[in-house]
């Protein structure tokens with residue numbers, strides 16, 4: 001079946017069962033559908049993920065996007081949300097109750113850690129933080145009968161640290177969940193390693209054009225069904241407009257990601273030689289401590305790199321002011337190269353100690369490599385970095 005086809009082909013063929021003979025998916029810009037009487041509407045109101053009832057429950061355009069993601073991840077099903085955080089928050093609240101325990105990786109998107117430290121703790125869900133790069137760390141922190149969920153992120157935001165997917169997939173007892181945003185469904189398929197749930201901020205590489213806010217979680221049908229039963233009440237439902245952009249993004253994801261990934265590695269290599277640069281982090285570099293793991297589990301290297309400037313925050317400020325092609329902005333995975341200073345933007349909610357614990361220094365800049373010419377990007381970044 002479709003599984004035997006290459007990911008490049010499936011990115012083009014997946015999620016087409018809702019569009020008839022139209023080459024592109026129709027946009028179902030409707031909140032509700034009319035039924036044919038009481039019994040018909042009752043059936044829709046009580047059915048699991050009822051199609052054509054009310055868009056918070058399901059929407060055919062959103063469904064097409066979900067099916068495409070499930071196809072690429074190699075999972076039975078997927079469920080889309082209004083954002084990546086919508087996917088993460090709804091999944092955690094669908095599975096965890098007061099008194100439960102979560103094991104989470106320290107190196108992660110700060111929105112997720114703020115969610116776990118804030119609302120989760122407030123509602124009586126306990127969290128233990130572990131170093132996700134150390135094999136065995138997740139399993140060791142599991143409290144049998146208490147731990148409901150293990151949450152990882154790989155490659156992690158912003159330093160591209162990796163979690164060994166086989167190690168994560170082998171954790172027994174709790175559900176395992178990974179934020180795979182920085183890999184996209186084409187860079188790795190964690191379900192193949194036994195990871196139960198794969199979440200993405202589709203806002204990033206999947207949509208790929210900085211014009212949509214969208215999230216998704218993929219996994220086995222029954223598990224996704226239970227998350228859906230909670231998600232219709234949580235209400236972070238995906239917009240059909242954004243799902244349409246998600247599908248459009250998936251069609252070109254393979255070529256975009258391959259180009260951006262190749263460019264990121266060339267730029268990482270070039271910037272290492274710059275006198276103003278103290279370190280460059282990218283797992284595609286041969287001397288990166290997790291390079292072998294990267295080759296074993298990633299089918300495409302990340303499209304980002306992290307650059308640590310020798311001159312700290314002052315150098316970072318000067319670099320952001322001096323860019324001519326790349327732009328100072330948060331987010332990632334789009335056609336424009338974006339540079340952001342993690343300590344004062346994406347990870348500003350962490351205190352200095354928590355930042356230091358995950359390697360976020362004063363001079364750390366995350367570069368999301370876009371589709372501009374690689375040599376011109378190297379020249380632009382190099383001239384902006386103060387020496």
Ligand SMILES: *Cc1c(COP(=O)(O)O)cnc(C)c1O
Pocket residue numbers: 083084085086109111112153157179181182201202203204213214215
């Ligand atoms: C952006 C991002 C999120 C949050 O996604 P939104 O779509 O902004 O809600 C979560 N995880 C990672 C790794 C991200 O980069």
